[in-house]
Amino acid sequence: MTYTAPLREQMFVLETVADLPGIAALPGFEGATPDLVGAVLAESARLMAGEFAPLNSVGDKVGARAVDGVVTMPEGFRDAYASWIAGGWAGLNAAPAHGGQGLPFVLSCAVMEQLMSANMAFSLCMMLSAGAIEALQAHASPEQQRLYLEKLVSGEWTGTMNLTEPQAGSDVGALRTLAVPHADGSWRIKGQKIYITWGEHDLADNIIHLVLARTPDAPPGTKGISLFIVPKFLVNADGSLGARNDVRAIATEHKLGIHASPTCTMSFGDRDDCVGFMVGAEGGGMRAMFTMMNHARINVGLQGLAVAERAYQHALDYARTRVQSAKFGGGRAPVRIIEHADVRRMLMTMKANIEAARAITYLTAASVDRGHAGDAEAARLADLLTPVTKAFATDVGVEMTSLAVQVFGGMGYVEETGAAQHLRDARIAPIYEGTNGIQALDLVGRKLGQGRWQGLFADIRADLAGLPKGGDLGAMAPYLDDALAALQTATVWMSGNDGAALEDTAAAATPYLRMFALTVGGWLLIRQAAAASGQLAAAQGDPDFLRAKVATARFFAEQLLPAAPALLGPITRGALSLYAVPEEQLLAR
Structure with a gap:
C-alpha cells in the first residue's frame, strides 16, 4: 500500500487554522512564506513516499x-x-546557531506527520x-x-x-x-x-x-x-x-x-x-524534561492522526476497488463497497475525525511558535491544548485504524493486506508520553486552572456569531452552539469542585477531554468551511477540494459533534457509580 501526503489539506490547515501568514510575520520566521512551505512539504512528500513508506x-x-x-x-x-x-530534515526547526534551519515548529510538525504516516x-x-x-x-x-x-x-x-x-x-x-x-x-x-x-x-x-x-x-x-x-x-x-x-x-x-x-x-x-x-x-530535571515531554506529546498526537491518515488512504483505496453485494434497495448487481451507505459512513467518520485532529494539532503547534516569539496568551493556549492534542488525536488513531480494518472486512483481519498493522502500531500512542487518562487529569487538574479556556471559548462564540443564518454554515451553527454551551457548563462545574469533590473531577476527566476536543475540533472544521466557502464565492482554489471541506465539516457537525453535549450527564454525575460495585464483587459471576 502506497502513501500519498495530503498536501492540499496540510497547506489549507496551515493557512486557515495555524495562520501561516501570521507565523511568517514573527521575528525569525520571515522565510516561512507559502511558496517555501509548499516546496518543503512537496519535497518531504516525495521522500516519504519514495523511501520511508x-x-x-x-x-x-x-x-x-x-x-x-x-x-x-x-x-x-x-x-x-x-x-x-x-x-537536512533533522534540523528543520532547530536554531540556526546550532546548524538548524530555524523554520516554524508547526511546519516541522507537518513534515513529521508525513514521516509518521509513511x-x-x-x-x-x-x-x-x-x-x-x-x-x-x-x-x-x-x-x-x-x-x-x-x-x-x-x-x-x-x-x-x-x-x-x-x-x-x-x-x-x-x-x-x-x-x-x-x-x-x-x-x-x-x-x-x-x-x-x-x-x-x-x-x-x-x-x-x-x-x-x-x-x-x-x-x-x-x-x-x-x-x-x-x-x-x-x-x-x-x-x-x-x-x-x-x-x-x-x-x-x-x-x-x-x-x-x-x-x-x-x-x-x-x-x-x-x-x-x-x-x-x-x-531541575523535571523542568528540563518537561520541555522534551511537551514536545513529544504534541508529536505523539501527530502519530495518532498520521497513522489514521495512512489507514484511511488504505481503506479508501480498497473500498473503491472491491466489488461486493448489491446496493440496499438498488437491484441485484454487485457494486463497489464504497457505494454502500455503511461503508461511506465509516469513510466519512475517518475523514472528519482525522481532519479535526489535524486542525487541533496544528493549532497547538502554531501556538508554540507564537509563544516562543513572546506571545504569552498563545503560550497558554499551547499549554491548554497539549493534553487535548495528545489524547484526542491518539484516541482517533486507534478508533479510525479499527474502522479501517472494518472497511476491509475479513480481509482486514489477516496480515496480508496490511490493514491490521496500522491498528497494532496506533495502539501504543494513547499509552506512552503519559497515558490519555493522565492527559485528562492534566487538563482538568492543572490547565483549566490557568484560565486560558475563557479566551478560547470567547473565540468560538465570536466565530459562531459571524456565521450566516442559512446554507451549510448556518446549518452547522446550532450543533456547535449546543456543544459549546455544554462545555461551558461542564467547565464551570469542574471549577467548583474541591476537597472530596475532586474525586468527581477525576472521574469526569476523560469524558470531559473528549467533549473539549469534539467542540474545538468542530469549531476548527467550521472555521475551515467558512474559509472554503469564501474561496468558492471568489472563484479561488480547487472547487472540488473546497466543497469537500464544507461537506466534511457539516458531516462532523451533524453526525459527530452531538456526542459532545451528550457527555454532559456522565461528566457531572460524579464518581459514585465508578465505585458502586465493591472491588471483590468485580470478579463475582
Whole structure:
C-alpha cells in the first residue's frame, strides 16, 4: 500500500487554522512564506513516499533485531536515514546557531506527520531526537550545546529520553536511578530504565541519552530529580568520539506493533563507570524534561492522526476497488463497497475525525511558535491544548485504524493486506508520553486552572456569531452552539469542585477531554468551511477540494459533534457509580 501526503489539506490547515501568514510575520520566521512551505512539504512528500513508506511493512515483518546488546535495523533503514540526514530534515526547526534551519515548529510538525504516516516505527527515532534538541537548546550550558547540538541537529547522532523504571511506571517521582558526583565535575550514573524508544540501534554514530536520576541526599519525589546527558560514546573536547560509555541495552521488548522501533531496557553503570553530565541546576530535571515531554506529546498526537491518515488512504483505496453485494434497495448487481451507505459512513467518520485532529494539532503547534516569539496568551493556549492534542488525536488513531480494518472486512483481519498493522502500531500512542487518562487529569487538574479556556471559548462564540443564518454554515451553527454551551457548563462545574469533590473531577476527566476536543475540533472544521466557502464565492482554489471541506465539516457537525453535549450527564454525575460495585464483587459471576 502506497502513501500519498495530503498536501492540499496540510497547506489549507496551515493557512486557515495555524495562520501561516501570521507565523511568517514573527521575528525569525520571515522565510516561512507559502511558496517555501509548499516546496518543503512537496519535497518531504516525495521522500516519504519514495523511501520511508515502502519500509513500513518490511519493518513490521522483520523488526529491530537485538543480539548481545547490539540492535540491527532491517535492510533499507540505514539508506533511508542517510537520505534524512542529507536533506537536512533533522534540523528543520532547530536554531540556526546550532546548524538548524530555524523554520516554524508547526511546519516541522507537518513534515513529521508525513514521516509518521509513511513509517510510524521509524519516525520515533527522529521524534525523540527532535525532543532532545529542544531540551538542550532550552536548558544545556553553552559548552554542552557546542559538544552535542550540532551533531544532533544534523542527524548524525540521535537522542533519547530515559524516564520510566520498572517499579515507577508513570510515577516519575518514584525513580531510583542514582547520580553520584565525580571529582572532575561529571557524574556517575547507576540504574535501569525501561521502554526507552530507540535506545540502541545501528543508524547513527552516537546516541545521546537524556536521563533522569536522583542525586545523593536529594529530597523525595520529583523535586529531587536532575537531568543528565549520558552519551553512548563519550565526546572529546574537539567533538570527536571517545571511549564507549558504560551504558547498554540489555533487552528489547516484543510488542504488539511498531516492531521496527527498538524499545529497550537500558542499564547504566554495570561497571560503575557510566559517565553523565548534569543539564541545568541540580533538582531541575523535571523542568528540563518537561520541555522534551511537551514536545513529544504534541508529536505523539501527530502519530495518532498520521497513522489514521495512512489507514484511511488504505481503506479508501480498497473500498473503491472491491466489488461486493448489491446496493440496499438498488437491484441485484454487485457494486463497489464504497457505494454502500455503511461503508461511506465509516469513510466519512475517518475523514472528519482525522481532519479535526489535524486542525487541533496544528493549532497547538502554531501556538508554540507564537509563544516562543513572546506571545504569552498563545503560550497558554499551547499549554491548554497539549493534553487535548495528545489524547484526542491518539484516541482517533486507534478508533479510525479499527474502522479501517472494518472497511476491509475479513480481509482486514489477516496480515496480508496490511490493514491490521496500522491498528497494532496506533495502539501504543494513547499509552506512552503519559497515558490519555493522565492527559485528562492534566487538563482538568492543572490547565483549566490557568484560565486560558475563557479566551478560547470567547473565540468560538465570536466565530459562531459571524456565521450566516442559512446554507451549510448556518446549518452547522446550532450543533456547535449546543456543544459549546455544554462545555461551558461542564467547565464551570469542574471549577467548583474541591476537597472530596475532586474525586468527581477525576472521574469526569476523560469524558470531559473528549467533549473539549469534539467542540474545538468542530469549531476548527467550521472555521475551515467558512474559509472554503469564501474561496468558492471568489472563484479561488480547487472547487472540488473546497466543497469537500464544507461537506466534511457539516458531516462532523451533524453526525459527530452531538456526542459532545451528550457527555454532559456522565461528566457531572460524579464518581459514585465508578465505585458502586465493591472491588471483590468485580470478579463475582
